[in-house]
Amino acid sequence: MIVCLVDHKARKLANATIGYNANGNMVSDGSRSHVCGGANRLSGVTQGGATTTLDYGPSGTRVKKSNAFATTLYPDANVDTIANRGRIPTRATRIQT
Secondary structure, eight states, X not given: OEEEOTTOOXXXXXXXXXXXXXXXXXXXXXXXXXXXXXXXXXXXXXXXXXXEEEEEOTTXXXXXXXXXXXXXXXXXXXXXXXXXXXXXXXSOEEEEO
């Protein structure tokens, strides 16, 4: 069951209550909490004590996702990495930490 109000945001999904901040960003979905940073972008998700953080570049695209198990980098053509030199950039590079 999904319950919506006039603003078309889901307030309940099955038995989970969905929470939003003043800007309209989802901050909880019943099992995870979400943190929104600059430009209302998702900057972190916590579930069961484990947190994943997200970082964005100047153009607004995601450049990094990190948690306790790994860091994933998302280089684009404007990022100078060893993987990008002389080759077509890869979509994502996963670094085990």
